[in-house]
Amino acid sequence: ARVEPLKVMISGAPASGKGTQCQMIVEKYELVHISTGDILRAEVSSGTEIGKKAKGYMDNGMLVPDEIVTDMVITRLSLPDVKERGWLLDGFPRTFSQAQSLERVNIRPDIYIVLDVPDEILIDRCVGRRMDPVTGKIYHLKNFRPETDEISARLITRSDDTQEKVVSRLETYKRNAEAILSTYLALLKKIDGNRPKEVVFEEIDSLLQQFQIDVAKSKKLS
């Protein structure tokens, strides 16, 4: 029998490494990566209605109102590629109400990953982060230097990556984290994100593999 595609949520404080791990997960598992931060940034840069509404919140490191983001995610999750390939939800749900909206339409992950990184390291990671607008790849001025001078010259800094805004994003994260966790407690896998990205990925990879093995076994038994 065909194994159902994976459904994964990845969570963690700003700069805990969600985007970085998602790039590695998607490369191996070919899940549909749905990053609310990436989708919103794309809406802002193309000047859509959603983008116009979201911009002020994002520039100030505040959450965009629940209804805007929730509609966006639920619509995206209903497209056929998601059914075919499975999904990797990154940056959603961010509030209890967002989690409850997913519960209401019966959308639950197989695994809820939380990347755990100490506060002082998060700040340094945000302030040093740069993005390649051409490939979407994430770099860091010290940790992950761009491969060529050409890439280096075109890197951009996110408007919400100043020290002050990172502190307020972190506070928002902490205020919401526990309430969201209560929804997914049984599916929680906490991972130490303060290790080299390849090591973090190895642990995520073996969790996902183990999950698939367990599902296959239980299908054989039934």
Ligand code: AP5
């Ligand atoms: P979003 O884009 O989701 O931002 P975030 O949660 O703050 O997360 P980041 O993208 O900052 O970090 P990350 O964990 O992906 O880390 P990364 O891999 O880049 O959201 C942005 C905004 O959009 C929000 O503030 C809000 O306004 C809005 N929004 C989004 N979702 C919303 C929602 N659901 N509801 C309402 N509003 C919403 O890594 C960070 C840096 O560290 C990089 O430089 C990287 O190279 C480096 N790094 C990564 N891993 C390692 C490692 N293992 N060791 C050393 N360095 C590392």
